[in-house]
Amino acid sequence: MNIIIIGNGITGITCARNIRKINSDATITVISEESKHFYSRTALMYMYMGHMKYENTKPYEDWFWSKNRINLIQATVNHLDTVNKSLKLDDSRILNYDKLVLATGSIPNNFGFPGEDLNGVQALYNLQDLEKMEKNTSNISAAVIVGGGLIGIEMAEMLHSRNISVTMLIRENAYWANALPQEEAQLIGNHLHKHGITLKFNTELKEIRTIDQVNVHSIVTKQEETIDCQFLGITTGVKPNIKFLKNSSIEIEKGILVNEFLETNIPDIFAAGDCAQFRYVKTGEAPIEQLWYTGKMQGETLANTICGNKTTYDRGIWFNSAKFFDLEFQTYGKILPEITPEQESFYWEHENGKISFRANYNKSDRSIIGFNFIGIRFRQVIAEQWIREQKEIEYVIDNLKQGWFDPEFSDAYDKKIAKSFSSNPIN
Amino acid sequence: MxxxxxxxxxxxxxxxxxxxxxxxxxxxxxxxxxxxxxxxxxxxxxxxxxxxxxxxxxxxxxxxxxxxxxxxxKNNGIMHSPxxxxxxxxxxxxxxxxxxxxxxxxxxxxxxxxxxxxxxxxxxxxxxxxxxxxxxxxxxxxxxxxxxxxxxxxxxxxxxxxxxxxxxxxxxxxxxxxxxxxxxxxxxxxxxxxYFWPLKYSYLFPNDIDYLIQSGNIGVFMVFWGLVMTFIATPILTYNYGKRWYCSWVCGCGALAETLGDPYRQNSDKSLKAWKVERWMVHSVLVFVVLTTALLWLNSWKNGTILGDASGLFSQCYGFLIGSVFSGVIGTGFYPIMGSRVWCRFGCPMAAILGLFQRFKSKFRITTNGAQCISCGNCSTYCEMGIDVRAYAQKGENIIRASCVGCGICSAVCPRGVLNLENLAEEGRFESYTRQGNK
Incomplete structure (x- = not known):
């Protein structure tokens, strides 16, 4: 069996590794235009800040690939021939496959802002972007970031570490408000402010200005405010990287359409990770998942299917994590920015304004739905078990200590949280 | 605004x-x-x-x-600074x-x-x-x-x-x-x-013990202390807390590595090859010191008639090669190039013994929190002992390694709160996290 995987991100690589674990005979080839070896995209910011070198971001040493007989090709795929089951690369090589995995990831959204082609205007997604950012930000003093999401805040921290002043333009009325409840969004906003980041809420970019026709000089917001900057980071989300499939017989919409087995409409072609879009979605689940964790899980699931053990992709209990400057964030279960009428939410915040806890539960049977933690590390196994077993909120609050995962000698806040819960009028 | x-x-x-x-x-x-x-x-x-x-x-x-x-x-600029x-x-x-x-x-x-x-x-x-x-x-x-x-x-x-x-x-x-x-x-x-044997190797050599015992009650107590710490306290403490109770909380070599050496912790070699070299070297030193100690006692028991000066030569060799060259010149002098724990990792016989306990009989482990690892590599980069922490964390496995000194920096620098140093029940510490679906 000759398997080709396009994309060497976490999804493609997880898939390749797991195929090799199950099947020792298959020929496995991974093609990437970005880098020869797999590195952790999550560490892009740490390379810029000088925490790590590129070498440190590779989860496997270079000998790993030949030892596991995973062929690596750095090239761009120009054309896919689904009839003859072949690929054409930019170096005009033609590769044949028996099974093909599309794990091409994302590209940054662009909204066609006037002036977005100027030097100093860029997104941050891959290694090439990082190199560009290194050049674009040498010897500058002020930057603007459009978009208040996870990459936006990473970019803010990166620039801040080089002593560049940062202004963030955020469309909503608080940081990451389309994912976080108001309290958490505000807490994080305050923390950013303490670090010297200027946040402009309810603000959108109108145009990008230049004096020399080459470099960005300033931006104008929709409120007609002008902000000087020599760098403009566009972090307004990503979309599936599927351009090269536009004229193929593979069905695409926003992403590559797949069923629950991650199969496309063409036999022996599969898609997983950021580039895949589920045809049928359960309520409350997103058709396109653009997370490290889901990419990894999809890659693992797909390896089973390809090796003959057809497996349904199952997200399990939702979880995610992030870090906002010094604040760690963990979430388990589905916490919506605003609760539904059937739900109740309990929120506790430490007086230092850096630590918070939220538990959402169903009004009717008081069963737990999910958690948000800021500045608290919590055990995933415990959170998942409670959500799966639909434990009552009272049980959860009484047993919080079981899930505590902060380093030894840290203060535990379970008692404070319990006290606050019992004195809360809505309970 | x-x-x-x-x-x-x-x-x-x-x-x-x-x-x-x-x-x-x-x-x-x-x-x-x-x-x-x-x-x-x-x-x-x-x-x-x-x-x-x-x-x-x-x-x-x-x-x-x-x-x-x-x-x-904040580790800003560490990889940029000469x-x-x-x-x-x-x-x-x-x-x-x-x-x-x-x-x-x-x-x-x-x-x-x-x-x-x-x-x-x-x-x-x-x-x-x-x-x-x-x-x-x-x-x-x-x-x-x-x-x-x-x-x-x-x-x-x-x-x-x-x-x-x-x-x-x-x-x-x-x-x-x-x-x-x-x-x-x-x-x-x-x-x-x-300091205890075998790090302070001479504390169980016959000459030192004779000298201490002859110097009165305090000397006798010192011999007693040395024996108790080496043979009773060390196994018990290591069983309960891992080798960190000594390496990261008490030891003077550890003290210098963690303080003076902290700016260089990222320079330890994380490759599989380095791990192989490390295991051969550190355990060879352990064998060397055990052999030296045994020879000296044998010689002393036979009143020096069998081995003559050979055992003395053996201990002089150990003192020069391991005690001076390795622990001092290379162990500390090379901090900026090979990382802060060169001696502890490749040469310390105490670390070797504690490590064997930690690996095979201890409650200590670094727990990986479910599937939360994002493989960023901060943990491995800042591990002074050159452990590829990420290799375990990204598989949802706990980290149980002989060399881990329990400094806790991997847990501290993890941006997702994935790692935690814990002393829990010995049973099940090697079990990894498996994700369950909704159904």
Whole structure:
């Protein structure tokens, strides 16, 4: 069996590794235009800040690939021939496959802002972007970031570490408000402010200005405010990287359409990770998942299917994590920015304004739905078990200590949280 | 609207105090050189004062920015700086430190002037003039305290880091510096209560034991202490807490590695090859010291008739190769190039024994929190023992490795709260996380 995987991100690589674990005979080839070896995209910011070198971001040493007989090709795929089951690369090589995995990831959204082609205007997604950012930000003093999401805040921290002043333009009325409840969004906003980041809420970019026709000089917001900057980071989300499939017989919409087995409409072609879009979605689940964790899980699931053990992709209990400057964030279960009428939410915040806890539960049977933690590390196994077993909120609050995962000698806040819960009028 | 002028923390805020701090430390170094050239003999009090005041003040002033910054560990610029990324400055420091060890061990006469500056302190603490080892002990303790303050500033958001650093500073100052000095003052054997066989190999050699026993009740207690710590306390403590109780909380070598060596922890080699070399080397040293000890006892039991001088030669070899060259010259001198725990990782026989306990019979592990790892690599990068922590974490496996000294930095620098040092039930510590679906 000759398997080709396009994309060497976490999804493609997880898939390749797991195929090799199950099947020792298959020929496995991974093609990437970005880098020869797999590195952790999550560490892009740490390379810029000088925490790590590129070498440190590779989860496997270079000998790993030949030892596991995973062929690596750095090239761009120009054309896919689904009839003859072949690929054409930019170096005009033609590769044949028996099974093909599309794990091409994302590209940054662009909204066609006037002036977005100027030097100093860029997104941050891959290694090439990082190199560009290194050049674009040498010897500058002020930057603007459009978009208040996870990459936006990473970019803010990166620039801040080089002593560049940062202004963030955020469309909503608080940081990451389309994912976080108001309290958490505000807490994080305050923390950013303490670090010297200027946040402009309810603000959108109108145009990008230049004096020399080459470099960005300033931006104008929709409120007609002008902000000087020599760098403009566009972090307004990503979309599936599927351009090269536009004229193929593979069905695409926003992403590559797949069923629950991650199969496309063409036999022996599969898609997983950021580039895949589920045809049928359960309520409350997103058709396109653009997370490290889901990419990894999809890659693992797909390896089973390809090796003959057809497996349904199952997200399990939702979880995610992030870090906002010094604040760690963990979430388990589905916490919506605003609760539904059937739900109740309990929120506790430490007086230092850096630590918070939220538990959402169903009004009717008081069963737990999910958690948000800021500045608290919590055990995933415990959170998942409670959500799966639909434990009552009272049980959860009484047993919080079981899930505590902060380093030894840290203060535990379970008692404070319990006290606050019992004195809360809505309970 | 928020006004930018209200912003509290700017990254450059600390620059001035770092310049002043570095200048003072350079001044202390200059004073030491002048003293070594002879001025230390004639004006010992003056030069002692200058060296101590300049270095302590310099160290503290240098550390101020860490304490003023918003709490949170920042490794900004470490891989860009020639001082920390094996650049020119790092090589310069490595040569300086290695050279100092060579002079100290084999040409102490060059340090005569510097040794004399320590006379006032030495006669106060020990009732006798200073020698090269007292000079070394003083500088060593000073380095642990000054760089310990810096460490606490940098990692102060993490209480485990603060507590264990206070602990190594306490043991270095009290158990490895003041108490041995006071013992001399009281005409008792100079004994280090914080070092045990096989790290302090001679403490179970027949000669040392004979000498201690002959020197009275305190000496007998010292022998008793050494035996209890090596054969009873060490297994029990390691079973319950892992080897960290010693390596990261008590040991003087660990103290220097964690404080003076902290800026270099990322330079340890993480490759599989390095791990193989490490296992061969550290366990060979352990075999070497066990063999040496056994030979000496055999010889002593047979009154030296069987082996003659051979066993003495064996122990001299060990003392030169392992005790001096390895632990000092390479172990510390190479910090800036090979990372802060070169000795602990490749050479320390105590670490080897504790490691075997930790790997096979202990409650200690670094727990991986489910599937939360994002494979970023901060944990592996900042592991001073060269453990590829990420390789375990990204599979949802706990980290149970013989070499882990339990410094806790992997957990501290993890941006997703994935790792935690724990002592839980021994059963099931190797079990990894498996994800369950909804159905």
């Amino acid at each position: 928020q006004d930018h002028s209200l912003s509290l923390a700017k990254p450059t805020e600390g620059l001035l105090s770092q310049k002043i701090g570095a200048s003072l430390i350079a001044a202390a170094l200059l004073c030491a050189i002048i003293a070594a050239f002879g001025q230390g003999e004639t004006q010992s009090v003056l030069f002692f004062g200058l060296i101590i005041v300049f270095s302590v003040a310099g160290g503290i002033i240098f550390s101020i920015p860490y304490f003023k910054a918003i709490p949170g560990i 001082a920390t990324n094996r650049g020119g400055i790092a090589w310069g420091i490595a040569i300086l430190m290695t050279g100092f060890y060579i002079i100290l061990y084999w040409f102490p006469n060059y340090l005569e002037g510097l040794i004399r500056t320590m006379d006032p302190l030495s006669s106060m603490l020990r009732n006798k003039p200073s020698d090269q080892w007292f000079l070394y002990g003083t500088l060593y303790t000073l380095a642990v305290i000054i760089m310990g303050i810096r460490f606490i500033g940098k990692y102060r958001s993490n209480r485990y880091q603060v507590f264990r650093t206070l602990s190594v500073m306490f043991f270095q100052l009290g158990f490895a510096f003041l108490i041995p000095a006071f013992l001399l003052k009281l005409n008792q054997p100079e004994f280090y209560f914080s």
